[in-house]
Amino acid sequence: MTTLLTADGVSRSFDQPVLRDICLELRAGELVTLVGRSGSGKSALLAVLAGFDEPDAGSVTVTGSHGGGPPPWSAMAVLPQSFGLLDELTLEENVASPMLFGGGPVDEAMARAADLLTRLDIGPLARRYPGEVSVGQRQRVALGRAVAGRPKVLLADEPTAHLDHATIQLAVRLLLDFVAEGSACLVATHDPAITTQAHRRLELVDGQIRQ
Numbered sequence: 001m002t003t004l005l006t007a008d009g010v011s012r013s014f015d016q017p018v019l020r021d022i023c024l025e026l027r028a029g030e031l032v033t034l035v036g037r038s039g040s041g042k043s044a045l046l047a048v049l050a051g052f053d054e055p056d057a058g059s060v061t062v063t064g065s066h067g068g069g070p071p072p073w074s075a076m077a078v079l080p081q082s083f084g085l086l087d088e089l090t091l092e093e094n095v096a097s098p099m100l101f102g103g104g105p106v107d108e109a110m111a112r113a114a115d116l117l118t119r120l121d122i123g124p125l126a127r128r129y130p131g132e133v134s135v136g137q138r139q140r141v142a143l144g145r146a147v148a149g150r151p152k153v154l155l156a157d158e159p160t161a162h163l164d165h166a167t168i169q170l171a172v173r174l175l176l177d178f179v180a181e182g183s184a185c186l187v188a189t190h191d192p193a194i195t196t197q198a199h200r201r202l203e204l205v206d207g208q209i210r211q
């Protein structure tokens with residue numbers, strides 16, 4: 001299987017060491033969960049993998065990315081715990097935005113956005129704005145946007161934290177179909193519903209990865 005992201009000996013300390021000599025690989029076709037207690041360093045690890053934060057030691061290599069700084073959207077998408085939606089765009093425009101900003105055809109982008117919103121059971125809300133829908137509905141928009149541009153790697157931080165059991169199944173189905181097209185996804189989560197359906201599970205304990 002093609003390796004899409006490699007972390008080699010990544011360490012990061014704040015007041016205390018949070019990440020200690022972390023090595024991991026994400027391969028095409030894999031949905032991998034990252035579990036660990038609150039404060040164990042999941043978001044800190046995702047920030048380093050995304051290029052938002054510099055490790056004190058070690059390196060991160062992302063396929064399709066060149067040089068320093070965060071990789072381009074075609075190589076990597078990040079779904080932050082806080083969603084990061086654009087309030088002045090409708091839900092469908094938010095989902096379409098990675099394709100529109102990437103210069104793709106508008107018709108195709110809007111059709112794909114509509115399809116993703118339908119799959120996430122919020123199709124009828126497409127023309128609303130983020131301020132006009134619920135938190136869980138916003139979270140689904142952020143998930144749709146994260147996969148819309150078919151990035152090679154998706155890093156998702158607790159993407160189902162505001163969803164009910166049935167809606168979580170829709171989200172997991174979407175992520176499994178997304179990786180089946182040749183991408184890789186790392187999901188930080190406390191949710192057993194995702195972990196049991198993922199291909200692999202990584203656990204952060206004392207700053208280190210347990211497979």
Ligand SMILES: Nc1ncnc2c1ncn2[C@@H]1O[C@H](COP(=O)(O)OP(=O)(O)OP(=O)(O)O)[C@@H](O)[C@H]1O
Binds near residue numbers: 041042
């Ligand atoms: N910028 C920062 N400055 C100082 N300490 C930080 C910073 N960012 C994270 N930390 C510390 O690093 C540790 C790991 O935090 P992190 O946010 O990665 O945890 P987490 O596993 O994502 O937890 P949760 O499940 O609650 O989201 C925590 O002890 C946190 O206080």
Ligand SMILES: [Mg+2]
Binds near residue numbers: 081
């Ligand atoms: Mg976190």
